[in-house]
Amino acid sequence: MTWKVMIDGYSKSGYLRNADNLRDILTLYNEMRCSDVCPSQNILSLILQCCASFCVTPLGKTLHCQIFKSNFNYDVVLQTGLLDFYAKVGDLSSAKRVFDEMSHRDVVANNAMISALSKHGFVKDAQNLFDSMQDKNSVTWNSMITCYYKIGDIDSARLIFDCNPIKDVVSWNAMIDAYCKVGNLSCAEELFDRVGEVKNSITWNTMIAGFVQCKEFRRALRSFEHMQTERVKPTEVTMVSLLSACAHLGALDMGEWIHGYINKNKLRIDAVLGNALIDMYSKCGSIAAALDVFHKLHVKNIYCWNSVIVGLAMHGYGNEAIDYFLSMEKEGINPDGVTFVGLLCACCHSGLISAGRNYFSQMQSVYGVEPGIEHFGCMVDLLGRSGLLVEALELITIMPLKPNAVVWGSLLRSCHLHKDPELGEQVTQRLLELDPKDGGNYVFLSNLYASLSRWKDVDRCRKLMIESGVQKVPGCSSIELDNAVHEFVAGDSSHPQFPQINVFLVDIAKKLKDQGYEPDTGSVLHDIYDEEKETSVSYHSERIAVAFGLMSTPPGKQIRVIKNLRTCNDCHTAIKFISKIYKRDIIMRDRNRFHHFRNGLCSCKDYW
DNA sequence: TTAGGGTTAG
Structure with missing residues (x-):
């Protein structure tokens, strides 16, 4: 078997996308060099891609020297590969140098440079380069080229065409992504609307991911609806962004629907998608479903382990988080800084003081992770x-x-x-x-x-x-009903059903009093009269959301509420009472952790 | 040869 066949085989099987296999390909390359076999241009490009993807800077630089010294055809393909390699390992000036030295720059080279500039935060420069490229239907460019053709000056026509390649979908996608990454959604959307018929699933994925990166989670979900209306087939990447949006919103029903869609359409659950599912279930209050996904995953990486450990910590399962950490060690996966955040957080939320001290002291000495x-x-x-x-x-x-x-x-x-x-x-x-x-x-x-x-x-x-x-910052709580997320802000009565909610809140207050609940008014900002204080507390957003959940769902159904701030002592006590009075399991995610209320008790054991 | 995805302390 030739070197080319072997390396091509690796390349086509997707083997190279996995960092764990990087050593194999590099070993193969070294063996090839030791055997005095001269790598072909295709193989060099491939190895450069590997160096770029996994930031193997020394080898990439060596390749650059070898290309320079030997008789390779230092053409646009190799130059673009080098440009991309330098940009991805963080060396923009070398990337620029390669680009500037190119005698001929095609659309791919331009796109690679747009992406390089964007990755390093130079969006304006990326936009200038993007603007210098021709639009497919640009009257100006077309007429200039036609003019030269008409007068028989083919060289000039060719020169204009070559120097100003036509934008393709990759150029648009790279530019949309550039704006998303700097949080400029309006420019990104403007470009997105202008892409036209070349728009592909990656264009949609870029925009949806942009909404998620800019914390516009509802807009991400709406954009997905449009994507479906336009009959563009979603991919695994679409699903990852959507699951992230659901995780932030606490939208479990939508998250479950996406999981169903993934299974129905046989999308491949790799470590990234698996991690997104684990994170979604965990952040939406369903740690059991998160663990189920985790155990069924064929490929688990550190992200998956970290998400499980962090999830268990947030739900107050400190000892279980430690157990998973020990299993991770047994599997030979080295913990990183995030693992220790999860682990220490788990100890913190479960009051495991000595375990926390031990792990903190071992971070550097045993695991080599600097605190x-x-x-x-x-x-x-x-x-x-x-x-x-x-x-x-x-x-x-x-x-x-x-x-x-x-x-x-x-x-x-x-x-x-x-x-x-x-x-x-x-x-x-x-x-x-x-x-x-x-x-x-x-x-x-x-x-x-x-x-x-x-x-x-x-x-x-x-x-x-x-x-x-x-x-x-006003307290804000949300609850998902029939795939719609309802949001309540403390003291806000704008929800269309507020009159009914208000009646229900009065009823709750009466039942709470009958059960011996005493409002703890220490959580009210101002010194106001007791009666007023009590009312003010009962209009905290989580209380409104819980009331809305109780009145809008059948008896016995679990209620899940997401709050942007930490819950106050008083609401915590009141919701414990409510879980007992109304015989409901109430799961509340606050800014800090999960609270599972059942039969008058909370999983946090009042320690949060 | 170029574009899109994941975990983290109050």
Whole structure:
């Protein structure tokens, strides 16, 4: 068998898409070189692609030298391969040099350069290059070329044609992606509308992924509907973006529908799609379905393991997260920084203090993973929540990284939890220096004072907040019913069914009182009269969403609510009561974790 | 030879 047949075989089978097989192809290439066999141009291009995909910089550079020194036809194909290699390993100036040195640049070379510029954040330059290319039906270009032809100047006609290749669908897709990646959705959409009949599934995938990257999850789902209307066949990549949108929205019904679509249409569930499914199920409250997908996967990589560990952590299954971590080790997969975020988070949410300390201390020494600010953040949270406020503060003081607002914010919450206003004030001061516009910091300090009935301080905090011009992010909860996501903002009555919800909320309040529930008004920002405080708390968004869920679904049906902020103590207590009174399982995802309410209890064991 | 997808601390 010739080298070419072997390497081509690898290439066509998709074998090279897997990083684990990279060593095989490189070994093969080395053997070929040692056998004094001169690689063909096709093989060189292929090896360059490998070097680009897996960032094997030294070999790529060696290839460049070899190409230069030997008698290769240093043509547009090899040059484009080199350009792409340099761009993908992060060396834009070398990529530019290769591009500038090209005597002839075709559409592929231009596209590769658009992509290179975009990857390095030079969208304006990418747009200029894109604009310099001809439009397929451009009257100006066509008439110029025709003119030269008519006067018999074929060389000039050819020159214009060659120097300004016609944009193809790849050019459009690369440019749309460039705008999406910098968050400029309006320019991306404008281009998307102009693509015309060449638009393909990748164009749709790029736009849908762009919506997801810009956190426009509903627009991503709507775009998918349009894609279906236009009868463009979705691919695995479409599904990954849609599942990510569902995960963020907590749209389990839609996520399940997508899973069904994947199975029905026999789409290939690889590690990326598998991971998207695991993440969707986990973030939509169904950890059992997430584990089911995980165990059925044929190929699992570190993303899949991390998603499962993080998922278990969010659902409060600390010991199970540790078990999966141990299994991962047994399978020979090395943990990375994300694994340790999951693991430490699991210890934190389950109160596993000594396990958390052990894993944190072993990160570097045993696993060779350097702790980042996020790992110190987890530890400050773990210690703080356990009431070890002094130790948490000490860790912040001695840590080798500059503490950020997240780290201080975590300690402030612990000060609130363990009612330490003195330390809370100090911490807030640090927080306001770091992030003076974050209203959440004032709210936490204010709530800390309120929980101690220090109303003057609450008032001072409120005034400070007004003077600084900061605003609290409004609490927002959503619930999915019949494939539609309903959103409720605290105190907002704009939902068309609000009158009925309101009646139901009054009914809930009465039943709660009958069952002995006492409102905890410490979670209200202002010092107002008790009765008013109680009303204000009962209009928190999660309470409205739960009420809407109760009145709109049949008895016994599980209710799932997603909240953008952490749930307050009072709503947490009230929902525990509600789960018992109405005999419903209520699953709530707040900004921090999942709460599974059942029969008056919560899976977080009131520790969150 | 060029374009699209995944996990992460408050």
